[in-house]
Amino acid sequence: xxxxxxxxxxxxxxxxxxxxxxxxxxxxxxxxxxxxxxxxxxxxxxxxxxxxxxxxxxxxxxxxxxxxxxxxxxxxxxxxxxxxxxxxxxxxxxxxxxxxxxxxxxxxxxxxxxxxxxxxxxxxxxxxxxxxxxxxxxxxxxxxxxxxxxxxxxxxxxxxxxxxxxxxxxxxxxxxxxxxxxxxxxxxxxxxxxxxxxxxxxxxxxxxxxxxxxxxxxxxxxxxxxxxxxxxxxxxxxxxxxxxxxxxxxxxxxxxxxxxxxxxxx
Numbered sequence: 001x002x003x004x005x006x007x008x009x010x011x012x013x014x015x016x017x018x019x020x021x022x023x024x025x026x027x028x029x030x031x032x033x034x035x036x037x038x039x040x041x042x043x044x045x046x047x048x049x050x051x052x053x054x055x056x057x058x059x060x061x062x063x064x065x066x067x068x069x070x071x072x073x074x075x076x077x078x079x080x081x082x083x084x085x086x087x088x089x090x091x092x093x094x095x096x097x098x099x100x101x102x103x104x105x106x107x108x109x110x111x112x113x114x115x116x117x118x119x120x121x122x123x124x125x126x127x128x129x130x131x132x133x134x135x136x137x138x139x140x141x142x143x144x145x146x147x148x149x150x151x152x153x154x155x156x157x158x159x160x161x162x163x164x165x166x167x168x169x170x171x172x173x174x175x176x177x178x179x180x181x182x183x184x185x186x187x188x189x190x191x192x193x194x195x196x197x198x199x200x201x202x203x204x205x206x207x208x209x210x211x212x213x214x215x216x217x218x219x220x221x222x223x224x225x226x227x228x229x230x231x232x233x234x235x236x237x238x239x240x241x242x243x244x245x246x247x248x249x250x251x252x253x254x255x256x257x258x259x260x261x262x263x264x265x266x
Contacts, residue, residue: 020053021045021068026086027057038154039088045081049165052082062094064139069101077101080113081161087151095160098136100143107133107145114164115149117156123164178248 023046026036041063045052054066070076077099105111112126126147136144151158179188 019068021050022052022055022082025055027055027063029057029060036086038086039091040086041084041093042086044083044085047083048169049079049161049167050081050083051079058096061092062096064096064098066099067097075101078105079162081159081165083157083159084151085157087154087156087158089152089154091151092148093151094146094148096136097145098139098142100145103143105133105143105145107131111163113145113147113160113162115158115160117153117158119153119156123161 022043025043026040027043028036028040039060043052043055044050051067052065053068056064056066058064065080065082067077067080070079078101080097110128112128112131114123114125116123126149130148132146134144134146135141149158149160175188178186
């Protein structure tokens with residue numbers, strides 16, 4: 001592994017748009033030409049739902065991270081998901097996500113990024129006391145989210161994300177599992193393709209259904225709404241994917257083949 005060059009930049013709408021995720025990028029001090037050693041962090045985001053376009057070395061303990069914008073919307077930059085390896089045990093770092101586009105964020109109200117590692121594969125939230133969200137004069141007064149972290153296992157690969165990822169592949173596997181049940185009241189349709197011919201809009205139709213009185217808290221659905229529920233594909237809304245999946249699952253559970261229909265766009 002080696003230190004790669006910075007990703008290519010293009011000018012889009014007055015903003016520098018990063019093209020391509022970092023790929024096994026080892027970040028070393030400026031001018032360093034020696035043998036790579038433990039503690040020279042290696043960043044990677046070349047995987048599904050990954051997003052990290054550039055890493056700037058500030059010091060041994062601090063790194064500025066630049067995230068790539070949403071497709072066809074260069075001014076919207078929220079989602080990040082990347083891995084870090086080649087760490088040193090007890091190494092403490094501060095990561096600054098320096099080009100957020102949102103002025104309001106749940107990070108200001110106590111939310112924190114999630115992290116997992118190869119030996120601890122369950123996502124966990126970082127302590128809120130280690131997370132800071134503020135407007136930074138050094139970065140065009142963009143909002144910056146900084147978080148402190150201490151690596152504790154040298155052989156682990158650590159992964160950090162904006163929130164719990166929900167990938168396109170996971171969505172397709174979930175919809176496949178519904179189709180395999182051959183439910184006569186469920187229909188899955190393809191509505192459109194992306195510019196690279198990947199299906200990014202799926203319509204799931206179910207005949208209207210009523211509630212079952214045994215649901216927790218005496219939940220009552222006298223007719224679930226018939227209006228479409230829009231669903232976008234970009235990972236900035238990953239948390240919504242979890243909600244929609246649970247909604248669809250609930251719909252499947254309580255469906256009783258009544259008149260009418262419900263359409264969910266995924």
